[in-house]
Amino acid sequence: MAAAAALTAGILTTTAFTPPPPSPPAQAQASPPIQQRLNALVTSDGFPAALAAVQDRQGHTRNYTAGVADLTTRAKVPVDGQVRIGSNTKTFTAVVVLQLVGEGKIGLDATVDTYLPDLVRGDGIDGRHITVRQVLQQTSGLPSYTNDDDLEPRYYEPRDLLDRALKHKADFAPGAKWEYSNTNYVVAGLIVQRVTGRPLAAEIDRRIIKKIGLRHTYFPAPGDPTIREPHPKGYAQDAPGAPLSDITDMDPSWAWAAGQLISTNSDLNRFFSALLENGRLLPEAQLKQMRTTVPAGAPFAPNTRYGLGLLSTPLSCGGVYWGHGGSFPGYETRGGATDKGRAANVAVTLQPADPKAMPRVEALVDKALCSAG
Template sequence: MPAVAAMAVGIMTMSALAPPTALAAARPDTVQQGLNALVRTDGLPAALASVQDRTGRTRTYTAGVGDVATGSKVPKDGQVRIGSNTKVFTAVVVLQLVGEGKIGLDATVDTYLPGLVRGEGIDGRRITVRQLLQHTSGLPNYTDYDLQPRYFEPRELLGIALRHTAHFEPGAKWEYSNTNYVLAGLIVQKVTGRPLAEEMDQRIIERIGLHHTYFPAPGDMTLREPHPKGYDRESAGAPLRDVTEMDPSWAWAAGQMISTGSDLDRFFTALLAGRLLPPAQLAQMRTTVPADYFGSGARYGLGLVSTPLSCGGVYWGHGGSLPGYETRGGATDDGRAANVAVTLQPTDEAAMEHAEKVVDTALCR
């Protein structure tokens, strides 16, 4: 059994406590049990969850330890690197600009970045903004290639991708590629004349009060608020390596952001409630194609994933993966939300399937 088997577990209610009878009826708490299993059975250092019900009440949960060296507690609703959940923020900004008439979904990349996207089988005159957001561009994924730990400019990331051959004709199929979102971020900057991070702050973070969410500035390798440490290991059974502090610039518009579970709950519920996009753009965002990469029955819209629930219906979210942290979660149309984070990228798929099951459990109970 992993050494983390004896690690502490905890739960906290963020708003008004439920009556004793309600708490008694809820025991044993299935979300807490799921997090405990991620630590004790899957051997993850820590697991965190934030669950919001239809009334807006939020409960946060923890399991494991925030620091394997000291055994310190996991911070309640601690900050984590949210990886590809960043794509949803990028897509929202693009779609807001679409609603303002500043970007056309079916305009080509060359409309905004003339001559920039050229390579073997790659031509920005034939790739649309919609294809970027939906991963149907055929562009190679720059993160498939060796990236040394250092600061990267966004155009450097694009350059890595353009050294490789297109994977398919634009629009021919679906294939996940972080390169798409680097380009989407570059388009935002070209159209607005402002850094992507500033646009996210003004248009999303400040607008709906995400007080624990930010896009790290160049050179910022830390997490600002209380957080569990993130770990990596080269292979199953190898020693854990602390990778909490890192330069996330290699992920940029595709995965650089930091947030908490409760902020992600707020973000996804606000998005689905129409507080961030006009109805026409939200409908486009929710127009999907099959994307089994995210699991059986999953579908990908414009930066937004729909995942079937065991109790019927779907939830909308994304998930993210960055060294040290994995996140899964999203929200339903009726205001339920759940986000789960763990502090190690598992070397097997089973652990992340278990994390996804915790999200399903939280949304279906």
């Protein structure tokens, strides 16, 4: 997700950074290629910490760590530690919307105004002409509120975020093209709340987290800037080689339905694996809609396609994997699951200033999924 620079400016203190030594494998029988690549993310790419969880076709998971959890204390990276998962939250939000579609409470091709009458209005923006499908698929033309330079690390109500977006002109006419916008998922979250009469966080917790047993995943309460369980600290960097700033504690409400969740790599594996099982989280009809994709552009890798809050990414060994990935100040997560039962997620504790670093994280996901039994 965008706005890292605006949100991290002036927060906490900077720390001189030298790459920490790689940690030993988290498990005695760790796969050397995965561990070696994770180590390289620390020693060569400068991530303070890197964590991975790889699930094979039998559902067995191996966890890996490299680097240090805290550049000051040099504490060990907690195995399967919690991180802020950023835009992976979009998939959770989309699942709730699609569950409500399956229950006959929301229509994918109904307009936004059906559920939020007169709310989505602006220059070239009209909720009477934007569908729920377009919102979930990022084809609505709604401008992203995260493009504002003055977005600050403080508490925001969802309507505050929408109002920020509506000050800007529409990016394009609904359905004309694809473009990533966090505003789409604020609208989706508001629709969930209007239809259910309950907070989005409560619906995600009831319909997904508790349903499939995600024990380390939660939607932070209003005003809570902390991470509950053992976790590596998250860092920010203004330019390659610049000092790092500890930005672990931050009010995440600016991301809300687009990126507020906290989770672990293994919980993300469990979530994406469960999602691909017909009937586990979604009926077959709604899962098919979710997996109907269009070509995606930045910030995603070439040949990535976007469904309804779900990405398909080609694998070097053939086929694709389904996931989303997330960027949140201090953390990056990449990963997903295949139809053959494999799953992998990787997290690093820095949004790198060097744009060449993240493709190597994504390459590690590919390696893990192609080598998982």
